[in-house]
Amino acid sequence: MKKILFLVVLCCLFINKQLVAQNDNLVIVIHGGAGTWDRALMTADKEKAYKDKLNEALEAGMKVLKEGGTSLQAVETAIKILEDSPLFNAGKGAVFTNEGKNELDASVMDGKTLKAGAVAGVTTIKNPISAAIAVMEKSEHVMMVGQGAEKFAASKGIEIVPSSYFYTEERYQQLKKAQEKEKAAQEDTTGSVEIDRNYKFGTVGAVALDKFGNLAAGTSTGGMTNKRYGRVGDAPIIGAGTYANNEACAVSCTGHGEYFIRWTVARDIAALVEYKKMSVEKAGNEVIMNKMVKVGGEGGCIILDKKGKLSMPFNSEGMYRGYLRSSGEKSVMIYKDK
Amino acid sequence: MKKILFLVVLCCLFINKQLVAQNDNLVIVIHGGAGTWDRALMTADKEKAYKDKLNEALEAGMKVLKEGGTSLQAVETAIKILEDSPLFNAGKGAVFTNEGKNELDASVMDGKTLKAGAVAGVTTIKNPISAAIAVMEKSEHVMMVGQGAEKFAASKGIEIVPSSYFYTEERYQQLKKAQEKEKAAQEDTTGSVEIDRNYKFGTVGAVALDKFGNLAAGTSTGGMTNKRYGRVGDAPIIGAGTYANNEACAVSCTGHGEYFIRWTVARDIAALVEYKKMSVEKAGNEVIMNKMVKVGGEGGCIILDKKGKLSMPFNSEGMYRGYLRSSGEKSVMIYKDK
Numbered sequence: 001m002k003k004i005l006f007l008v009v010l011c012c013l014f015i016n017k018q019l020v021a022q023n024d025n026l027v028i029v030i031h032g033g034a035g036t037w038d039r040a041l042m043t044a045d046k047e048k049a050y051k052d053k054l055n056e057a058l059e060a061g062m063k064v065l066k067e068g069g070t071s072l073q074a075v076e077t078a079i080k081i082l083e084d085s086p087l088f089n090a091g092k093g094a095v096f097t098n099e100g101k102n103e104l105d106a107s108v109m110d111g112k113t114l115k116a117g118a119v120a121g122v123t124t125i126k127n128p129i130s131a132a133i134a135v136m137e138k139s140e141h142v143m144m145v146g147q148g149a150e151k152f153a154a155s156k157g158i159e160i161v162p163s164s165y166f167y168t169e170e171r172y173q174q175l176k177k178a179q180e181k182e183k184a185a186q187e188d189t190t191g192s193v194e195i196d197r198n199y200k201f202g203t204v205g206a207v208a209l210d211k212f213g214n215l216a217a218g219t220s221t222g223g224m225t226n227k228r229y230g231r232v233g234d235a236p237i238i239g240a241g242t243y244a245n246n247e248a249c250a251v252s253c254t255g256h257g258e259y260f261i262r263w264t265v266a267r268d269i270a271a272l273v274e275y276k277k278m279s280v281e282k283a284g285n286e287v288i289m290n291k292m293v294k295v296g297g298e299g300g301c302i303i304l305d306k307k308g309k310l311s312m313p314f315n316s317e318g319m320y321r322g323y324l325r326s327s328g329e330k331s332v333m334i335y336k337d338k
Numbered sequence: 339m340k341k342i343l344f345l346v347v348l349c350c351l352f353i354n355k356q357l358v359a360q361n362d363n364l365v366i367v368i369h370g371g372a373g374t375w376d377r378a379l380m381t382a383d384k385e386k387a388y389k390d391k392l393n394e395a396l397e398a399g400m401k402v403l404k405e406g407g408t409s410l411q412a413v414e415t416a417i418k419i420l421e422d423s424p425l426f427n428a429g430k431g432a433v434f435t436n437e438g439k440n441e442l443d444a445s446v447m448d449g450k451t452l453k454a455g456a457v458a459g460v461t462t463i464k465n466p467i468s469a470a471i472a473v474m475e476k477s478e479h480v481m482m483v484g485q486g487a488e489k490f491a492a493s494k495g496i497e498i499v500p501s502s503y504f505y506t507e508e509r510y511q512q513l514k515k516a517q518e519k520e521k522a523a524q525e526d527t528t529g530s531v532e533i534d535r536n537y538k539f540g541t542v543g544a545v546a547l548d549k550f551g552n553l554a555a556g557t558s559t560g561g562m563t564n565k566r567y568g569r570v571g572d573a574p575i576i577g578a579g580t581y582a583n584n585e586a587c588a589v590s591c592t593g594h595g596e597y598f599i600r601w602t603v604a605r606d607i608a609a610l611v612e613y614k615k616m617s618v619e620k621a622g623n624e625v626i627m628n629k630m631v632k633v634g635g636e637g638g639c640i641i642l643d644k645k646g647k648l649s650m651p652f653n654s655e656g657m658y659r660g661y662l663r664s665s666g667e668k669s670v671m672i673y674k675d676k
Contacts, residue, residue: 114600120570121483141569142599145459145483148568230486231479232458239577239602261480262452264577267602271609 024326027209028061029302029310030054030078032088032320033202034254036334039317047334050087050320054332057081058324061208066326071208071216071250072110072133079106079129079218082204086168088320089202091127094166094222096175102166104222105236106132107143111215111244111306118143118236123166124150126159129220132236134158142238171225178226203235205252207244207304215250215306217242217266224257233257239267246306248274249283254319255292255299263291269303280304281311288313362664365547366399367640367648368392368416370426370658371540372592374672377655385672388425388658392670395419396662399546404664409546409554409588410448410471417444417467417556420542424506426658427540429465432504432560434513440504442560443574444470445481449553449582449644454480456574457487461504464497467558470574472496480576509563516564541573543590545582545642553588553644555580555604562595571595577605584644586612587621592657593630593637601629607641618642619649626651 032054037046061078065071083091094102106128107118117136120143125131131153135144138156154160203221210216219242221235234241234257241257243266244250251266260266265287272283280303288300293315300314302321312321322332370392375384399416403409421429432440444466445456455474458481463469469491473482476494492498541559548554557580559573572579572595579595581604582588589604598604603625610621618641626638631653638652640659650659660670 109600116600139567140596141567142596143570143575145568145570148566152567228486229477229479229490230483232481232483237481237575237577238599239575239605243602258478258480261576262447262454264581264602264605267577267605268609271606271613275609275613 025209025308026062026065026211026326027304027308027310027323028058028065028074028078028206029208029304029312029323030057030061030082030204030206030321031252031254031300031302031312032082032204034299034314034316034319035089035202036316036318036320039335042334050334051332053082053085053087054320054322057206058322058330058332061206062324062326065208065210068211070212071210071214072108074208074210075108075206075216075218076129076133078206079204079220080127083127083129083220086170088204089222090204090220092166093168093171095171095202095225097223098179098226098228100175102163102222103227104128104220105232106218106220107236107238107242108132108136108218109216109238109242109244109250110136111217111246111250114245116142116238116242118238119149119153120145120232120236121230122146122149122153123163124160125153126161126165129218131158132218143236174225182226203241203254205242205254205302207250207252207302209304209306209308213246213306215244215246215304217244217250217252219252234260234265237261239264241266243267243270245270245274249280249303249305251301251303253299253301255316256297259292259295259297260299263287263297265292265301269301273305280309284311284313288315363547363646364400364403364549364664365642365646365648365661366396366403366412366416366544367546367642367650367661368395368399368420368542368544368659369590369592369638369640369650370420370542372637372652372654372657373427373540374654374656374658377673380672388672389670391420391423391425392658392660395544396660396668396670399544400662400664403546403548406549408550409548409552410446412546412548413446413544413554413556414467414471416544417542417558418465421465421467421558424508426542427560428542428558429560430504431506431509433509433540433563435561436517436564436566438513440501440560441565442466442558443570444556444558445574445576445580446470446474446556447554447576447580447582447588448474449555449584449588452583454576454580456481456576457491458483458570458574459568460484460487460491461501462488462498463491464499464503467556469496470556481574512563520564541579541592543580543592543640545588545590545640547642547644547646551584551644553582553584553642555582555588555590557590572598572603575599577602579604581605581608583608583612587618587641587643589639589641591637591639593654594635597630597633597635598637601625601635603630603639607639611643618647622649622651626653
C-alpha cells in the first residue's frame with residue numbers, strides 16, 4: 001500500500017513538473033511591419049504610441065497563454081489589437097488602393113495540425129485575422145477572396161463594418177501623395193522622382209507558443225498604398241507571409257510581398273530549420289539577410305520554434321517588433337538599436 | 339599560327355558540343371488533372387480523346403523547345419492547348435461554381451529568375467495561363483485576383499471572352515448533379531450519400547526544360563465543382579500548386595487544393611531536392627505517396643529537374659499525364675498501368 005502511495009505521489013510530482021515546465025515556456029512574438037517611419041521623421045511621441053500599442057498586444061497575448069489559451073487564440077488576440085489601431089497598416093489604418101478603397105488580407109496557421117485559413121481582398125471585415133480563423137475552423141477551405149469571403153465571414157458571425165470604418169485621414173493623404181508622386185514620375189523622364197516608401201510595406205503579425213507546446217502564426221495587412229488590379233501580396237499566402245509547423249517553427253513576415261511570395265520566405269525558413277537543422281536565427285538570417293538582401297527584397301519576419309527560441313531579422317531600416325516570455329522577459333523595439 | 343588555328347578549332351568543337359548537349363536534353367512534362375474518370379466509367383473513345391489531346395500538347399510544347407524557345411514558352415503553349423479543350427477542368431471546360439459561374443485560377447514560375455505570376459477568380463480571360471505570364475512579365479506584382487486581374491490582362495492585350503464562352507453542357511450537368519447530391523446529403527442523416535468525385539480535382543499543368551538549361555512550371559484550373567465563397571485552391575499559389583527553381587526542380591500539382599496549400603506541396607518537394615539532396619522521384623514520393631496519403635490529401639504532381647530527370651507521382655486512381663523528350667522518348671498515361 002505504501003509503495004502504491006509512493007508511486008502515485010511520484011507520478012503527481014512528475015506530471016506537475018511537466019505542466020510547470022510547459023507553462024514556463026510561453027512565448028509571444030509580434031511585428032507591426034517593416035515599413036517604419038524613416039528615422040528622421042520619427043518623433044518621441046510617435047515612438048511612444050507605437051511602443052505602447054506593441055506592449056498592449058504582447059501583454060494581451062500573454063494573458064491568453066497564461067490562462068491556458070492556445071497559441072492560435074493568443075495570435076488572434078494580439079493581432080486584433082494591432083488591427084484595431086490606426087497606427088498599423090492592417091484593419092483600421094489600412095492603406096488605400098489606387099481606387100481609394102481599403103482591401104485587406106490575412107492568414108493564419110496552426111503548427112500542430114497544419115490547418116490554415118486566409119482571406120484576401122476583403123473590404124468590410126473589421127478583423128480579417130478572425131475571418132481567416134473562421135475559414136480555417138468553419139469551412140473545408142483554406143483561402144477565400146473578395147465578396148465570397150465576406151459572405152462566408154458574415155454567415156459565421158464575424159463582425160462586418162461599413163467600408164468607411166477603414167477610412168483614416170492620414171492614410172488617405174498618403175494615397176494622394178503617392179499618386180501625385182507617381183504622376184510626377186510618369187512625366188519625369190530622368191527617373192529621379194522616388195516613390196514614398198513610408199508605410200509601403202506595413203503589416204502586422206504574431207507567432208506564439210502555448211502550454212501544450214504548440215505553435216501558431218498569423219499575419220494581417222492592408223497591402224500597398226496605391227495598389228492596383230486586385231493585387232495580392234504575401235500576407236494571405238500560406239508559405240509566403242505565414243507558416244507554422246511544430247516540427248520546424250512558426251513564421252510571420254512583413255515586407256515587399258512579391259519577393260516574399262517568389263522566395264516562399266516563411267516556408268523556406270521553416271524548411272531550413274526542418275531539413276538543414278538550422279537554428280531559427282541562422283535560418284532567418286540566411287533568408288532575410290542573405291537571399292532577400294541579394295535580390296532587393298526589403299522586409300523582415302518573426303520566427304519562433306517549439307523550444308521558445310526566437311528571432312526577428314529584418315533588412316529594412318526598422319521593424320516594429322517585440323516579444324514577451326512567461327518569465328517576464330520582454331523587448332519592444334523599432335530600429336536596430338532601440 | 340598553326341597552334342592558334344588548332345586552338346580555335348578545338349574551341350569551336352567544344353562550344354558546338356556544349357550546344358548539342360544542351361539541345362539533346364529538352365523535356366516537357368504535362369498533366370491534365372488527378373481527377374480522372376473512375377475507371378469503370380472510362381470508355382475507349384474517351385480514353386483516346388484524352389490521350390490525343392495530351393499528345394497534341396506535348397508535341398506543341400516540344401516544337402517550341404526544339405525551335406529554341408524557352409521553357410516558359412513551352413509551358414504556355416502546352417497549357418493553352420489543354421485550356422482550350424473542353425476535356426479538362428481549365429479554361430474552356432472549367433467546372434461551375436455554386437452560383438453557376440466559371441472562376442479560373444492559374445500561375446506560372448520561371449526557374450532561373452524565380453519570377454512568378456498568378457491570377458485567381460477570373461471569369462472572362464480565355465487563357466488564364468497567359469494572364470499569369472502577363473502579371474509576371476508586365477507588372478511589378480505576382481498575384482492579381484478578380485476583376486482587377488481581368489482589367490490588367492485586358493490592358494496587356496490578353497484575349498477576353500464573354501463568360502458564356504466557358505459554358506459546357508457536360509460541366510453544367512455535373513454542377514446540377516453535385517447540388518442534388520449535396521441537397522440529398524443535407525437531408526440524409528445517415529451520412530451515406532457520397533459527393534461525386536469525378537472531375538472534382540481536375541487541373542492542367544506543365545513543366546519544361548529548355549536548351550538554356552532553364553526550368554519553368556505552370557498550372558491552370560477551373561477549381562472545384564460547386565465551390566463557394568470565392569474559394570481559391572492551390573493552382574494559383576506559388577509554392578503550393580506551382581514552383582520552379584533551377585537549383586532544385588520545377589513542379590506542377592493537381593489534387594485536393596486545400597491539402598496542397600497546407601503542406602506547401604510544390605515548395606516542399608523542391609526543398610527536399612534542394613536541402614536534403616533527394617532525387618525528384620524520392621522527393622515526390624515522400625510528399626505525394628507518404629505525407630499526402632497519411633492525411634488523405636488526394637492528388638499528384640509532375641516534377642522535372644535541370645538534368646531532365648522527371649517523376650509523375652499520384653495517389654489518386656489516375657492522373658492524366660505524359661512526357662516527351664527531344665530524343666523522341668514519350669509516354670502518355672491515365673491510370674497506373676496504362
